[in-house]
Amino acid sequence: MKITFIEPKGAFEGFSFGWLNKMPMVGIVYLATILKHRGHEVEVRKESVKAIDCSKLDCDVLCISIMTSTARRGYWFASQYKRYNPKGKVIIGGVHATFLPQEAAKYADHVLVGEADSIITDIVEGKYKEKIIYGKKCEDLDELPFPDFSLIKDLKLPMPHTPISTSRGCPFNCKFCSVTSMFGRQYRFRSPENIVDEIISSKHRNLFFYDDNFGALNSRTKEILTRMAELKLDIPWKAQARTEVVNDNKLLNLMVKTHCRYLCIGFESINPKTLEAYNKSQKLEGVKRSIKVLHDFGIKIHGMFVFGSDEDDKKVIKDTVDFCNTMDIESPQFSILTPLPGSALYSELESQGRIFSKNWKLYDCHHAVFTPRNMSAYELQKRVMEAVSRLYWITRRGIKFFFKDFGSSVSILSKCLKWERQNSRYLAYLRSLMNKSKPLPKANVLPSMIIHKR
Numbered sequence: 001m002k003i004t005f006i007e008p009k010g011a012f013e014g015f016s017f018g019w020l021n022k023m024p025m026v027g028i029v030y031l032a033t034i035l036k037h038r039g040h041e042v043e044v045r046k047e048s049v050k051a052i053d054c055s056k057l058d059c060d061v062l063c064i065s066i067m068t069s070t071a072r073r074g075y076w077f078a079s080q081y082k083r084y085n086p087k088g089k090v091i092i093g094g095v096h097a098t099f100l101p102q103e104a105a106k107y108a109d110h111v112l113v114g115e116a117d118s119i120i121t122d123i124v125e126g127k128y129k130e131k132i133i134y135g136k137k138c139e140d141l142d143e144l145p146f147p148d149f150s151l152i153k154d155l156k157l158p159m160p161h162t163p164i165s166t167s168r169g170c171p172f173n174c175k176f177c178s179v180t181s182m183f184g185r186q187y188r189f190r191s192p193e194n195i196v197d198e199i200i201s202s203k204h205r206n207l208f209f210y211d212d213n214f215g216a217l218n219s220r221t222k223e224i225l226t227r228m229a230e231l232k233l234d235i236p237w238k239a240q241a242r243t244e245v246v247n248d249n250k251l252l253n254l255m256v257k258t259h260c261r262y263l264c265i266g267f268e269s270i271n272p273k274t275l276e277a278y279n280k281s282q283k284l285e286g287v288k289r290s291i292k293v294l295h296d297f298g299i300k301i302h303g304m305f306v307f308g309s310d311e312d313d314k315k316v317i318k319d320t321v322d323f324c325n326t327m328d329i330e331s332p333q334f335s336i337l338t339p340l341p342g343s344a345l346y347s348e349l350e351s352q353g354r355i356f357s358k359n360w361k362l363y364d365c366h367h368a369v370f371t372p373r374n375m376s377a378y379e380l381q382k383r384v385m386e387a388v389s390r391l392y393w394i395t396r397r398g399i400k401f402f403f404k405d406f407g408s409s410v411s412i413l414s415k416c417l418k419w420e421r422q423n424s425r426y427l428a429y430l431r432s433l434m435n436k437s438k439p440l441p442k443a444n445v446l447p448s449m450i451i452h453k454r
Helices: 018-022 026-038 068-084 095-099 120-124 179-183 192-200 218-230 243-247 249-257 272-277 284-296 314-326 344-351 377-394 396-404 406-422 424-432
Strands: 002-007 041-046 061-065 089-093 110-113 132-134 162-164 207-209 237-241 260-268 300-307 333-336
Touching: 002 026, 002 068, 026 041, 026 061, 026 120, 061 068, 068 089, 068 095, 089 095, 089 120, 095 110, 095 179, 110 120, 162 192, 192 218, 218 249, 243 249, 243 260, 243 284, 260 284, 284 300, 300 314, 300 377, 314 377, 333 377, 377 406, 377 424, 406 424
Parallel strands: 002 041, 002 061, 061 089, 089 110, 110 132, 162 207, 207 237, 237 260, 260 300, 300 333
Antiparallel strands: none
């Protein structure tokens, strides 16, 4: 059987480093690899790698994985595929489909809710007849095959950064995050032996540990890095982690020894009240200490901040720019608080009637789609955009970054200009909402207010 997986492209790829946006989602590569081992003819199409012509999709089953920001694009692919292949089967899964399965079911023969590793083969082979199918958590991650990235059509290997997923789940419950709802509040880990075997199995230029918190269990992380050091795996790597990673000097020494180049850390805010509102379980003092300690060990920081909480005002955004410069964070990332389906934030803002757009294209953490408490949506949008530009150009830290990483700096600045040009109508709409005497629109408006034509 011929099976094609599609990872749709969002309307806007964001202001963060290009390598963060260009890596493939590992989940669909796992599923594709499972089906390949079953004997099926499988390929993965990543739209950001090469445009996809639906009239030329030669497959019996089309599987589409969607996030909220790519949902509408995924539905379009499903409709176009059915237009050219009316007898073909469409399966839609991913985080957005998991939390809004009834919506996804309008475009698919089957909707996968949750993890599908254990049931993807039976669904593709027609053993399930239900429209909405609920997956089961994979309890033993070592049972999964190593993801075969050669299945991604037109992707050159080795990739600039090879993603490796070593765990699922998260015990934290950050208000704006849907990871816990998707994968559960209990960590599930792959064994260090299994992880290192995957690293050895193919060539890599750089590694990126995809886990939301690579340092979730220090003893396990140290075992992975110890094995890498013993085998002299001289591969630079990056990972996501929390501020608590700096509490273990032995772990930090192993990170340095195994060539950790960057840690991506969700600082989220310098406003203590916002950290508390986000349920972040960290303090500003811990944020500052983590930055200093990582710099002392020579590890660079990709620091991520989110603006728009009910505790934030316009001054917080300006102060955060100054904070990033003072603390010399190598590559700050500024995002707009986004009520993603499946998160506690979505439920709260929805119940309060504060979400004014459900145009899913806008749910990319770079568009204001709800009414903040201490500023208008337009002010939030505009000030964050100005802050990104200021971060990477006007400030001393920005000029330093420009000379150290000219390519990334120019890319980020050009994206800022491109975003404002493409979204002029949306900015005008947000400006109109500042007139409080004008009632907020219903949640399902703005079907085409953003000018990202497809």
